[in-house]
Amino acid sequence: MADTMPQPAFTRSPAQLGEILEKMEREGYNLKNLDKLDQRAIARMQVKGDTIGEEIRLLKKIDPKINGNASQLLEDLTLYRQENMAKRRFSAWEYVKSVPRRIWGTIKAHPKVSIAIGIAALLALAYFTGVGGIVVDRVRDYATKKLGAAGIAQATDAAAKAGAEAAGTATEAVKGATEALRTVVPPPPAPSPLPTAIPSLDEAGKIIDALGRSG
Amino acid sequence: MAATLYLTAPEQKIFESLPKDLQEGWTVENEAGEHYESVRQISMRYQMADFSAYPELQNVAETLKQGKDLSSFSLDDFPAEALKELFFVMGARGVNSLMQTLIHELKNDADVEALSALSTVRHELLSINASATHS
Numbered sequence: 001m002a003d004t005m006p007q008p009a010f011t012r013s014p015a016q017l018g019e020i021l022e023k024m025e026r027e028g029y030n031l032k033n034l035d036k037l038d039q040r041a042i043a044r045m046q047v048k049g050d051t052i053g054e055e056i057r058l059l060k061k062i063d064p065k066i067n068g069n070a071s072q073l074l075e076d077l078t079l080y081r082q083e084n085m086a087k088r089r090f091s092a093w094e095y096v097k098s099v100p101r102r103i104w105g106t107i108k109a110h111p112k113v114s115i116a117i118g119i120a121a122l123l124a125l126a127y128f129t130g131v132g133g134i135v136v137d138r139v140r141d142y143a144t145k146k147l148g149a150a151g152i153a154q155a156t157d158a159a160a161k162a163g164a165e166a167a168g169t170a171t172e173a174v175k176g177a178t179e180a181l182r183t184v185v186p187p188p189p190a191p192s193p194l195p196t197a198i199p200s201l202d203e204a205g206k207i208i209d210a211l212g213r214s215g
Numbered sequence: 216m217a218a219t220l221y222l223t224a225p226e227q228k229i230f231e232s233l234p235k236d237l238q239e240g241w242t243v244e245n246e247a248g249e250h251y252e253s254v255r256q257i258s259m260r261y262q263m264a265d266f267s268a269y270p271e272l273q274n275v276a277e278t279l280k281q282g283k284d285l286s287s288f289s290l291d292d293f294p295a296e297a298l299k300e301l302f303f304v305m306g307a308r309g310v311n312s313l314m315q316t317l318i319h320e321l322k323n324d325a326d327v328e329a330l331s332a333l334s335t336v337r338h339e340l341l342s343i344n345a346s347a348t349h350s
Contacts, residue, residue, distance in 0.1 A: 010258070010259070010262070013262065014259065014262050014263045079255055079256065079259055080259060080263075082256075082347050083256060083259045083260055083263060083347075084263070085347060086303075086343045086344065086347045087260070087263065087303055089343050089346075089347075090299065090302075090303050090339065090340065090343055091299060091303075093299075093339055095335060095336070095339065096295050096298055096299045096302065096336065097295040097296075097299075099295075099332050101291040102291070102325075103325070103328050103329050103332050104291040104293075104298065104329070104332070105291035106325040106326060106328065106329040107317070107329050
């Protein structure tokens with residue numbers, strides 16, 4: 001598998017999106033209106049020839065290179081801001097620290113769960129460390145060796161038995177992950193790109209298969 | 216630690232089918248949260264992840280790169296902050312799927328404790344997602 005893996009279609013890296021938001025704030029824009037800005041700007045851009053809204057002008061002032069992708073950039077800015085705020089809130093939540101370590105250790109006694117978490121960690125790390133395709137290949141080999149097709153099928157069955165909503169979530173996630181694998185943006189300067197995957201055992205097997213097909 | 220399990224209706228049925236001694240001492244709260252992450256949200260979280268402060272996690276990646284066995288891998292090897300980063304990247308939908316696997320393997324109180332911990336993490340993530348998308 002090539003190291004140049006596809007990456008979700010964001011117009012800028014998270015760091016660049018953060019810089020643009022900072023500049024917008026310095027220009028006096030109220031970022032609380034960003035989601036509304038997003039909708040208004042998109043609506044305007046749908047009207048042929050009318051692309052000179054206040055927001056677009058501001059974005060062009062901040063980043064003259066945006067040209068035709070202002071709508072996508074606004075969507076990405078909205079998403080980045082939303083997820084950044086969510087991350088801050090989750091980071092401030094003390095519960096995970098308060099859980100006795102033995103409880104997380106208990107999960108080790110359940111190899112399927114432990115391996116699924118491992119796959120999640122590894123895929124996230126692959127973004128960060130830039131080892132890309134090598135890790136994806138190794139994850140696939142490892143999961144196949146440790147779980148086998150039967151193990152993955154069993155886990156999928158378990159999800160289905162847990163109820164339609166769980167199964168639906170898994171199906172939707174796999175579909176979405178596969179879709180995400182097909183989207184591409186120019187490679188950012190920092191971590192090398194890697195496909196999005198939903199980190200769970202039942203989904204991981206399918207995602208790993210999808211990764212193999214995409215390579 | 217509060218002995219609470221946040222379970223969806225189908226999960227509650229599974230829990231209620233367990234031996235009575237495993238169910239004792241737990242308060243089951245209904246998990247009604249529906250704000251699971253979109254693929255774009257999860258994609259953004261992956262790209263926002265920062266594990267630079269956690270060499271333990273980077274060692275796992277290095278071990279895998281070298282093709283070595285990961286059987287010694289365990290969540291309790293990681294600092295709590297690294298776990299938080301990991302859970303946020305997974306999102307409620309990732310934690311949810313872990314629960315779907317674990318809930319069928321409950322054999323003792325420690326297992327139920329682990330399920331409770333995961334359910335609490337999922338509950339918080341769903342709550343944060345709901346407020347983030349409706350603020």
